[in-house]
Amino acid sequence: MSVAGGGGGESAIDPKMTAGIGIIGGLIGIYATPINPVLGPLLAALGAVCAIVWGADAIARVASYGLGTGVPSIGYMSLAVGVIGTLAGLAGGIMMGSAYTMIAPLLGVVLSVILGGVIALIAKKIIGMKIPVLVTGTMELTAAAALSILGFSAAIAGSYAMAPILKSVVATGFIGLLFIMNTMAIQHPFNACLGPQEDRTRTLKLAASTGFISMAIVGLLGMGSSKAWWVIAIIGALAWFISLRMFLQASKDDAASVAWSGMWPKEEEH
């Protein structure tokens, strides 16, 4: 199905840089949630966008080898792992006592990485997939998925503890929406840009725009539970506009020519 093929080419962007942005940005955003009722959720949402950019870069590195099942499938799988790991981590953090609530988000990310690693090992050892970066790529991808879910959940609930997230993200059903929306935000950039002339800088510009439009929607979802909802929605929408313009400009710059095809003819010729 996927015709990405080839794989392993030099990327225009250092993988360590996107990983750094994703991990550090995501964790700072999530842990900064309690500092201020408006600024905290905003930082959490921005952290989730950082994680989405990292995830889009990780998916591009794995899927450029050609998975045989299309790019979206690994995106759905990683978000499924991310949601299971996040919920289990947040709940598990409570088990250790209230003093350790701080550990809960980190535990969610670690559990997701473990589950992602196990699945990738199964795919490699039992099923026999021949992708050299499958294990590390899937682990990065599941970590990014967990961070994006955590960041957006914290932005909606205004806290990263299990009880508020359960009340305003899970019980309301927003978790299902986050599941599919973050999948789209992470897998769409590479799915749309793949091919022999794929330029990672351009792909990541699209990733920023999908991340920011998700952030704008997350802002609207937080209307009932967070004071910061309008700040998140407006900043997300503005940043989406800017990043989409950057992506369109990059596409135009790389294109041989851009021409308007005109409207279809009035009468069909037979």
Added chain:
Amino acid sequence: MDPLIMIGAVTVAGALIGGGVHFLPVGGAPAAIATATGVGTGTAMLAAGSAMTGLITAAAMTGSPLWLILAGGAVGSMLMIGVTMMVGNWVYVWGVGTVPASAKVTTDPITKFNQEKYVTPGTEGHGIPTVCFVSGIIGGLLGGIGGGLAYWAVYESLVTLPAYAPLVSGQTSIAAAMVAGVFALGLFFVNSVIASYNIGGTIEGFHDPKFKRLPKGVVACLIASIVTGLIGVLLLKGGVF
């Protein structure tokens, strides 16, 4: 519920889901342009459609005996996959103008109709012939039972915890139902993607030579589901806040 029973139920559910995916007529991108038999989309999308419908119908049966929940999940998944295949066939027959035919077998194992003559040269069949349709319904049945089982196990474990107790005793706890639903959905996606790696993206159904890979796929899903179940136990242990 005992956490061990939950892990066991989740493991069995994962194996059922992984096995069920092998029955689906997944055509992938070639089928989307009617050059291969099956529904023209990937496993993850077919699983998403039928899994969500199956989980909604299973969740509607919350509080009923186990067999009713499993039957609810199975009927929902079978209906959704059946509708997807039938409407897909309408598009292939009346929209694209091709005859449903499989290139993997010379005669349809169920209807005994000749297939070879109707396959357009240069393609690997098109549309969803009878055998693929029946196979897809079996896949929906297995997947739906698996999804329902995982939902039941997690819901029944959560609902006994104080944090997830229903607001009115005797009624459904919405928080527990949502957590169980999302967990079952995640399990469904993980196993359907592992199964789809195993079949290499596309399969026609139980008559496809690739179907012989089923045991390997089920073992892979079994191991992945055990790990998922182990992580899921944390949901129960942390539910006492």
